[in-house]
Amino acid sequence: MRKWFVVIVSLLTLGVYAQDNDPFVSVNKVLKLMGTRFEITVVAANEEIGYININEAVAEIERIEKLISSWNINSETSEINRFAGMRPVKVSQELFDLIKRAINIAKITDGAFDITYASMDKIWKFDGSMKVFPSEERIKNSIAKVGFEKVVLNESELTVYLPEKGMKIGFGAIGKGYAADKTKKLLISKGVKAGLINAGGDLTSWGTKETGEKWLVGITNPLDKDKVFSWLPIVESSVATSGNYEKFVHFKGKKYTHIINPRTGYPTTGVKSVTIFAKDAELCDALATAVYVMGVDAGLHFINQLDGVEVLVVDDENEIHKSSGVVLDKSTNFKK
Numbered sequence: 001m002r003k004w005f006v007v008i009v010s011l012l013t014l015g016v017y018a019q020d021n022d023p024f025v026s027v028n029k030v031l032k033l034m035g036t037r038f039e040i041t042v043v044a045a046n047e048e049i050g051y052i053n054i055n056e057a058v059a060e061i062e063r064i065e066k067l068i069s070s071w072n073i074n075s076e077t078s079e080i081n082r083f084a085g086m087r088p089v090k091v092s093q094e095l096f097d098l099i100k101r102a103i104n105i106a107k108i109t110d111g112a113f114d115i116t117y118a119s120m121d122k123i124w125k126f127d128g129s130m131k132v133f134p135s136e137e138r139i140k141n142s143i144a145k146v147g148f149e150k151v152v153l154n155e156s157e158l159t160v161y162l163p164e165k166g167m168k169i170g171f172g173a174i175g176k177g178y179a180a181d182k183t184k185k186l187l188i189s190k191g192v193k194a195g196l197i198n199a200g201g202d203l204t205s206w207g208t209k210e211t212g213e214k215w216l217v218g219i220t221n222p223l224d225k226d227k228v229f230s231w232l233p234i235v236e237s238s239v240a241t242s243g244n245y246e247k248f249v250h251f252k253g254k255k256y257t258h259i260i261n262p263r264t265g266y267p268t269t270g271v272k273s274v275t276i277f278a279k280d281a282e283l284c285d286a287l288a289t290a291v292y293v294m295g296v297d298a299g300l301h302f303i304n305q306l307d308g309v310e311v312l313v314v315d316d317e318n319e320i321h322k323s324s325g326v327v328l329d330k331s332t333n334f335k336k
């Protein structure tokens with residue numbers, strides 16, 4: 001999944017650079033973690049300290065991946081999934097809390113975001129091999145095991161139970177945001193005064209660049225992905241984007257993406273990309289997926305009711321829709 005919608009502009013000069021009149025330097029590293037492209041930037045007193053901090057960040061992201069990944073058969077997540085329909089599984093406080101927060105997001109989004117989406121039967125193919133639209137009944141049956149409200153959490157025992165065989169949870173739409181937030185917290189606790197963590201397009205920042213300037217996020221023109229048409233500052237906050245999937249399938253004149261609505265079993269339509277702005281990357285990540293599933297009207301209505309959360313949606317026709325709090329530069333031209 002390529003992410004061209006959100007581009008970091010603070011890193012136009014890659015690597016290490018220092019200002020003559022400022023003892024701080026910015027150190028930057030790009031690497032593949034959690035199956036995605038991570039870019040870690042820290043502002044440090046010198047290059048050596050910066051690289052030590054970056055290594056600490058990498059270790060933290062690797063630790064989180066081990067904990068939450070459903071690909072890793074030894075993760076707590078895999079254990080929960082393996083014992084679905086059999087017995088509750090004891091987990092760490094960290095995973096328990098993540099699941100609890102994910103279920104709260106599922107509640108407020110009415111299941112548009114739902115970690116049990118992973119229980120869906122994979123009846124849709126997006127590689128062109130699917131010639132017939134699945135029957136109503138197959139679609140309905142495909143979501144039979146989905147439902148965040150089925151998950152049994154036992155707070156005092158720290159156990160998680162998926163009550164149906166074949167039921168699964170997955171953190172694909174929240175894990176990168178969580179990892180970004182958690183890494184930022186770790187670096188702050190180590191005394192890193194500023195930085196930017198970009199987890200495959202989901203990013204979070206603190207402090208300012210070594211020059212004192214704000215970190216900026218570039219919003220790319222949906223009609224020309226090489227052109228940025230607006231720079232937005234992110235101050236002690238986060239941004240995440242869902243969408244811009246390269247692969248679409250057409251059925252009955254409609255364009256479908258590979259994100260399935262866990263409530264209906266149908267792939268979503270109408271939305272090209274969703275960018276969420278909020279304090280924490282975890283919430284941004286999850287809500288971007290939720291709004292993607294909800295569609296333009298319901299999604300905007302939903303975000304407008306939340307404090308401290310804003311959204312930009314690009315629809316199928318490349319029209320841009322924004323929540324009430326998004327103030328864009330006058331020079332920003334959103335017309336086609």
Ligand code: ADP
Nearest residue numbers: 001112113114115117172173242243260262289
């Ligand atoms: P990206 O992976 O491009 O950052 P998202 O943050 O939207 O995009 O996450 C998409 C992933 O989340 C999917 O690949 C899948 O693993 C998972 N997912 C898909 N639909 C949902 C949903 N409705 N609720 C929760 N997770 C989902």
Ligand code: MG
Nearest residue numbers: 173285286289
């Ligand atoms: Mg997401």
